[in-house]
Amino acid sequence: MTQSTLIIGAGGVAQVVAHKCAQNNDILGDIHIASRTISKCEAIIENVREKGAMKEDRRIQPHQVDARDSAAVADLIRATKADIVINVGSAFVNMYVLDACIETGAAYIDTAIHEEPDKICETPPWYANYEWKKRDLCAEKGVTAILGAGFDPGVVNAFARHAIDEYMDEVASIDIVDINAGSHGKYFATNFDPEINFREFTGVVYYWEDGQWKETEMFASGRDWDLPIVGTQRAYQSGHDEVHSLAVNYPEADVRFWMGFGERYITVFTVLKNLGLLSEHPVTTAEGQEVVPLKVVKACLPDPSSLAPNYTGKTCIGDLVKGTKDGKPAEVFVYNVADHKEAYEEVGSQGISYTAGVPPVAAAILISQGDWDAKTMKNVEEMDPKPFFTVLDRIGLPTRVLEGGLGGTDKAWNG
Amino acid sequence: MTQSTLIIGAGGVAQVVAHKCAQNNDILGDIHIASRTISKCEAIIENVREKGAMKEDRRIQPHQVDARDSAAVADLIRATKADIVINVGSAFVNMYVLDACIETGAAYIDTAIHEEPDKICETPPWYANYEWKKRDLCAEKGVTAILGAGFDPGVVNAFARHAIDEYMDEVASIDIVDINAGSHGKYFATNFDPEINFREFTGVVYYWEDGQWKETEMFASGRDWDLPIVGTQRAYQSGHDEVHSLAVNYPEADVRFWMGFGERYITVFTVLKNLGLLSEHPVTTAEGQEVVPLKVVKACLPDPSSLAPNYTGKTCIGDLVKGTKDGKPAEVFVYNVADHKEAYEEVGSQGISYTAGVPPVAAAILISQGDWDAKTMKNVEEMDPKPFFTVLDRIGLPTRVLEGGLGGTDKAWNG
Incomplete structure (x- = not known):
């Protein structure tokens, strides 16, 4: 059982993630949604409440954060006591959010490879340019990071x-x-x-x-x-x-x-x-x-x-x-x-948002249940797919x- | 015989205008080219010299001017002693250049209807929104203004x-x-x-x-x-x-x-x-x-x-x-x-620049020769076409x- 889950981002995919976290808040705990624009987080929360998506009567809160400020994200993780961070912000923020997770020990989930705004299409394999450089550090610190856990990748x-x-x-x-x-x-x-x-x-x-x-x-x-x-x-x-x-x-x-x-x-x-x-x-x-x-x-x-x-x-x-x-x-x-x-x-x-937003919540549920709590960095094909499919079957895919x-x-x- | 001709603008059409004025500088006198960017005027002049386009050994000079500043254009007309202004700048500057001609008495030629940057497609007839409002003033002051004297219009x-x-x-x-x-x-x-x-x-x-x-x-x-x-x-x-x-x-x-x-x-x-x-x-x-x-x-x-x-x-x-x-x-x-x-x-x-740039020079020649020196504002179909065709035949169209x-x-x- 997770104490609280922090969602980074407030776009269409984040809205799906918030709904699915709410439907599974008996497993994922309190929900926190953080974005550069707090009003977008508030709108998602209002939509979640309108649809009566909360399984249990728990907290769901909006936060303002610049996700490219690792220290600010780390502060937010500590303040919200988040065990799991689901990063569905822009791919430009991945490395900053990952660093904040490594620093605080929270589990990290994302749905795409990190990108730098001024670079398109780097040398293959793309993951080696960014996330995989932190793999040894995740293993050393026992931090779970599930990379690319949307639909595709995921x-x-x-x-x-x-x-x-x-x-x-x-x-x-x-x-x-x-x-x-x-x-x-x-x-x-x-x-x-x-x-x-x-x-x-x-x-x-x-x-x-x-x-x-x-x-x-x-x-x-x-x-x-x-x-x-x-x-x-x-x-x-x-x-x-x-x-x-x-x-x-x-x-x-x-x-x-x-x-x-x-x-x-x-x-x-x-x-x-x-x-x-x-x-x-x-x-x-x-x-x-x-x-x-x-x-x-x-x-x-x-x-x-x-x-x-x-x-x-x-x-x-x-x-x-x-x-x-x-x-x-x-x-x-x-x-x-x-x-x-x-x-x-x-x-x-x-x-499209639905297929991208449901899987990272399934991954969060599996981390919370222990099935995927890898204590290191993993791509999805490195994890047992059966519990993943079981959760996806149940939550909509x-x-x-x-x-x-x-x-x-x-x-x-x-x- | 014209003392000097001032060209407003330094784009592709202005280059044609400059060449044709140079080839006919026995009629059109000294040539002055003015634009927001003086280096573009200088490049045109260099091209005119390279091609040996000057019929007579007369002046050809570059000038910097903001054509939306009527007073500055009027000062330039006076300084260059221009009898004729060929306006082939952006259609956004027409009314400012026309006003400067009315103030100084120089003849005005353009190749398109005035436009305001934030308005597209005004009520027909378009000329009535801008140039034609100055028709009575041109007549009163005896200023020749030949509107739309490119190829089309013209x-x-x-x-x-x-x-x-x-x-x-x-x-x-x-x-x-x-x-x-x-x-x-x-x-x-x-x-x-x-x-x-x-x-x-x-x-x-x-x-x-x-x-x-x-x-x-x-x-x-x-x-x-x-x-x-x-x-x-x-x-x-x-x-x-x-x-x-x-x-x-x-x-x-x-x-x-x-x-x-x-x-x-x-x-x-x-x-x-x-x-x-x-x-x-x-x-x-x-x-x-x-x-x-x-x-x-x-x-x-x-x-x-x-x-x-x-x-x-x-x-x-x-x-x-x-x-x-x-x-x-x-x-x-x-x-x-x-x-x-x-x-x-x-x-x-x-x-395309050639067909647009040759006709206003023909119009300038006709004003200089007296054929088209209307002492009021005219559209091209209001002038005798025969001398126009005769000059166009001679100068390339x-x-x-x-x-x-x-x-x-x-x-x-x-x-």
């Missing part, structure tokens, strides 16, 4: 582990496919922070094949995937966090990530990128003002949290894993399907399996 | 006048068609100041039909035009300056403007407009910076003057005028074809006619 890492453990002697390839077949009705919008969204796709696309890092470009490699529920969808090879830990943990497997994009997204992205409007480097206007174009694009786009009320349709995210079992080819697709409208009705957020791969026999992961 | 106004004078008893319609069939080899670029370029197309498209102003939207009305030299080209009804004076001077005619756009332009424009990136109103970034999106887009795009060296292909701009003559239907297409590469070789600018309309008999305007 649940898809556990999908890979499960597929390999249960269905293969040897793994040959892991293809992660992320399809959002939902519709928000806008001309264009990103499903999470546009700045982070676009940054994902402006750099080199790294993937792991034949035991080495290879490179391609965004939208250069596309493939149609025939998936459960959402049907045939086109997805493009993209750079993504989980490739960088899975390639290290399963170097014998090819590891690729595929993201679904509609024509509209590709058109808008292509125009903005080619014009230089996705650049993180400042330009100077004719009037002499220094401006980062990407930040202006972000200011012009819809707030991702505003999409939720009218979002319809489903997401399908899964891992197609191939290998051999008893000398014969083996293949399995492990996946989840989530519904935008159901997500909104339950927690007031759209499906059931895991299913197509035995034999796409078009195979559909069943629950433990069915 | 030469196309004279094309309309010529078609009506020579080929019709009654005019029924004037369709102005502007096709740039050139290629600059970039992913995307505008041919003149992106800010002014986009502003032309973000507002309501006004046109004059059945004796009244009508409205449509950009890209809502497209038509294929089978034109001389450039062949069949798709053009879209657009808002444009000349419609607003021609409709007043020829209220019995329908007056429409058609601009050619390729797929790439339409895609980029549509994305930027729908995302709000062409807005002239500031947005606030997450970091609290106030920024006008359109100015950031401008900062990211290629400088139009940088396109010239690699620009190939031709422009075709003309007027299809329909009416009746001796009770029978009459139709004529009056047009010019210009070549990007030839323009660059002659004056170091691309064809020959006028041709298809008698019978598109597909008709091709000849020189005076052939």
Whole structure:
């Protein structure tokens, strides 16, 4: 039993995290939500109360903090007596929050790799540039840090582990496919922070094949995937966090990530990128003002949290894993399907925020229960996936399996 | 004979104006070029000298001026003893430069309607919002002001006048068609100041039909035009300056403007407009910076003057005028074809700047010679077009006619 859980961030994902913590506050204790803008924390708390999400009558409090100020975060951890910190702030703050956890001994959970504002797409594996440098220190101090515990990265890492453990002697390839077949009705919008969204796709696309890092470009490699529920969808090879830990943990497997994009997204992205409007480097206007174009694009786009009320349709995210079992080819697709409208009705957020926000709460529950209290730094595929799936089944993201791969026999992961 | 000519502005069009003034400095006298950035004036002068453009060995000098400071412009007119001011600065400065001319008595020439930075697309006729308010004052003081004396507006106004004078008893319609069939080899670029370029197309498209102003939207009305030299080209009804004076001077005619756009332009424009990136109103970034999106887009795009060296292909701009003559239907297409590469070789600018920059110099020559020294404010169609065509023929923009309309008999305007 945890005394209190501190959530860093107050965006769409944080709203899901807050709801799920509230629904499980018999395990996760008091809830504290901290952001640069306290009013956003207050709005989330009001929404949690309105929906009657609190399982037990416990505290839920807003806090103002600059998450890039490690000492301030450490003070807040001490003040709130937080055992667990769920960091769903911008990826720019990860290392500062992690340092605060290492200093105070609180467990750390995040959902993406740390980024520096002025750098896009660093040398692979990306984790080695930041978080993994603190691994020995976590082990030495006995601090639990679960990295990349959203959906992707996160649940898809556990999908890979499960597929390999249960269905293969040897793994040959892991293809992660992320399809959002939902519709928000806008001309264009990103499903999470546009700045982070676009940054994902402006750099080199790294993937792991034949035991080495290879490179391609965004939208250069596309493939149609025939998936459960959402049907045939086109997805493009993209750079993504989980490739960088899975390639290290399963170097014998090819590891690729595929993201679904509609024509509209590709058109808008292509125009903005080619014009230089996705650049993180400042330009100077004719009037002499220094401006980062990407930040202006972000200011012009819809707030991702505003999409939720009218979002319809489903997401399908899964891992197609191939290998051999008893000398014969083996293949399995492990996946989840989530519904935008159901997500909104339950927690007031759209499906993308829902899939990203539920898993770190599952990880927090597992740390609290002792299942995942690693006392060191771990990526998700390094932890036992079964208790993770069990909690995810219970709190809203059931895991299913197509035995034999796409078009195979559909069943629950433990069915 | 003019003592001296003052050019306001130092962009791509100003470079053409400077070259053409230099080639005709036996008529236009000393040349002065003034801009906010004096180094741009100096670069133009260096280019003029390199190309040996000066007909006579006379003065050519750079000046720094803020053209939105009327008093400073008036001081400069007095200091340079300018008889004629050719204003090819931003459309934002027109009224300030016009006021300085009225104060000092210098003749005024511009190539577009005045605009205020925070207003796009005002009530028609656009000229009535700004320049025409000073018409009585010009008449009273005997100041010559020739408005909209670029290509379009400008030469196309004279094309309309010529078609009506020579080929019709009654005019029924004037369709102005502007096709740039050139290629600059970039992913995307505008041919003149992106800010002014986009502003032309973000507002309501006004046109004059059945004796009244009508409205449509950009890209809502497209038509294929089978034109001389450039062949069949798709053009879209657009808002444009000349419609607003021609409709007043020829209220019995329908007056429409058609601009050619390729797929790439339409895609980029549509994305930027729908995302709000062409807005002239500031947005606030997450970091609290106030920024006008359109100015950031401008900062990211290629400088139009940088396109010239690699620009190939031709422009075709003309007027299809329909009416009746001796009770029978009459139709004529009056047009010019210009070549990007030839323009660059002659004056170091691309064809769009060339077509915009040569006509105001022709107008200055006509004022200097007395042909167009109106001693009041005039739009181009209110002046005799024949001396204009004669000068344009000589200085680089020959006028041709298809008698019978598109597909008709091709000849020189005076052939």
